[in-house]
Amino acid sequence: MVTLLNEYPVLLGAGCLVLGLIVGSFLNVVIYRLPKIMERNWRQECQVILGQEPDAPAAQPFNLAFPHSHCPHCSKPIKPWQNIPVLSYLLLRGRCADCGAGISVRYPIIELCAGLLALLAAWQLGFSAQLPAALLFLWVLLTLTMIDVDHQLLPDQLTLPLLWLGLLINTRSLFAPLMDAVIGAAAGYLVLWTVYHAFRLLTGKEGMGYGDFKLLAALGAWMGWQMLPVVILLSSLVGAVIGSVLLLMQRKGHGTPIPFGPYLAGAGVIALFWGEALVNNYLQFAGLK
Numbered sequence: 001m002v003t004l005l006n007e008y009p010v011l012l013g014a015g016c017l018v019l020g021l022i023v024g025s026f027l028n029v030v031i032y033r034l035p036k037i038m039e040r041n042w043r044q045e046c047q048v049i050l051g052q053e054p055d056a057p058a059a060q061p062f063n064l065a066f067p068h069s070h071c072p073h074c075s076k077p078i079k080p081w082q083n084i085p086v087l088s089y090l091l092l093r094g095r096c097a098d099c100g101a102g103i104s105v106r107y108p109i110i111e112l113c114a115g116l117l118a119l120l121a122a123w124q125l126g127f128s129a130q131l132p133a134a135l136l137f138l139w140v141l142l143t144l145t146m147i148d149v150d151h152q153l154l155p156d157q158l159t160l161p162l163l164w165l166g167l168l169i170n171t172r173s174l175f176a177p178l179m180d181a182v183i184g185a186a187a188g189y190l191v192l193w194t195v196y197h198a199f200r201l202l203t204g205k206e207g208m209g210y211g212d213f214k215l216l217a218a219l220g221a222w223m224g225w226q227m228l229p230v231v232i233l234l235s236s237l238v239g240a241v242i243g244s245v246l247l248l249m250q251r252k253g254h255g256t257p258i259p260f261g262p263y264l265a266g267a268g269v270i271a272l273f274w275g276e277a278l279v280n281n282y283l284q285f286a287g288l289k
Helices: 002-007 009-049 087-091 106-125 130-151 156-172 178-203 210-223 225-250 261-285
Strands: none
Touching (some): 009 106, 009 130, 009 156, 106 130, 130 156, 130 210, 130 261, 156 178, 156 210, 178 210, 178 225, 225 261
């Protein structure tokens, strides 16, 4: 099987694409439910602190496994053949098979993004020990991106495991030597922590959240401290350009909060696959190599 995948990279790419589409369907569940689960837990904790009677337990459990997928309009369960990634959406023409209500196009888009990211990883890394780790890395970044877009939140339930996993896999120097990964994790957190507090001292405002610190720390843990300048530069440039365009299109003021996590995640994807080439090209251009 290993030889077959090495000799026929198309099979590897197709397999990763299909796997990514399937995982993307689960990511839709995580993106939608995890913030709601966190909100419920926070409410209960606040009620306990305030000495209030906690809300009565829900009639049925609400977590990443239950309840099963259902239409948000008519609550009818979605049958397995109606839940095939992307394909079912196209066959149903974007509508519920029972009540005919429209289904958001973002669901197949996220599934497709998960599949294409998996295909990109297969193309760049081939059948290697790096591939399964990279797939997990990319899918978590996609999940964090969408949650941050929706709620301006980067959950510790995702950023911290991503950070520790990066350190663990680099005990075998899978993407970076362990010492570089440890320094990358510490430096990634401290860089944005310093920017945050400097901005707050100068303006009296908070420019970003602690989730951004943890995400950059995770990226440093995965790719080493050498990739942090690439990630910071790319995310800052793209964030400034896209953020300005969005503010102009939406006619909102400069005080409008814009999530920074998606730009860090996007820069992390670029750095994972092309960061080393970007650094080498820059050093050659600057005459430093």
